[in-house]
Amino acid sequence: QMQLEESGGGLAQPGGSLRLSCAASQSFAAFTMNWYRQAPGKQRELVATSESGSGDTKYADSVKGRFTISRDIPKNTVYLQMNSLKPDDTAVYYCNAWKIFRTYWGQGTQVIISS
Numbered sequence: 001q002m003q004l005e006e007s008g009g010g011l012a013q014p015g016g017s018l019r020l021s022c023a024a025s026q027s028f029a030a031f032t033m034n035w036y037r038q039a040p041g042k043q044r045e046l047v048a049t050s051e052s053g054s055g056d057t058k059y060a061d062s063v064k065g066r067f068t069i070s071r072d073i074p075k076n077t078v079y080l081q082m083n084s085l086k087p088d089d090t091a092v093y094y095c096n097a098w099k100i101f102r103t104y105w106g107q108g109t110q111v112i113i114s115s
Contacts, residue, residue, distance in 0.1 A: 005022065005023045006095050014085060031098060033078045036096055090114070092110050
């Protein structure tokens with residue numbers, strides 16, 4: 001079982017930045033790593049993906065150009081750098097590790113964007 005622990009959430013002002021971290025209990029080199037978010041009353045949505053092997057990244061249209069996902073394999077940590085934050089980015093952010101037949105979730109970290 002892989003354990004994932006997110007950190008870095010909190011309160012930020014519109015236009016500000018936050019960096020979320022997701023520390024894994026074991027190597028995730030073989031996993032596709034994802035960041036999801038869930039706003040109150042809304043479904044969980046995929047925000048960013050870092051694919052295993054190629055390391056290709058993908059983003060939801062709503063965050064493209066503002067968010068960057070990256071992975072530090074020696075540290076077993078994946079990051080989500082969030083810039084130019086908007087109130088609509090307010091949500092609980094979840095880290096996910098996925099490969100065929102296996103998926104793991106963190107407990108989530110709250111992000112609130114408000115002036």
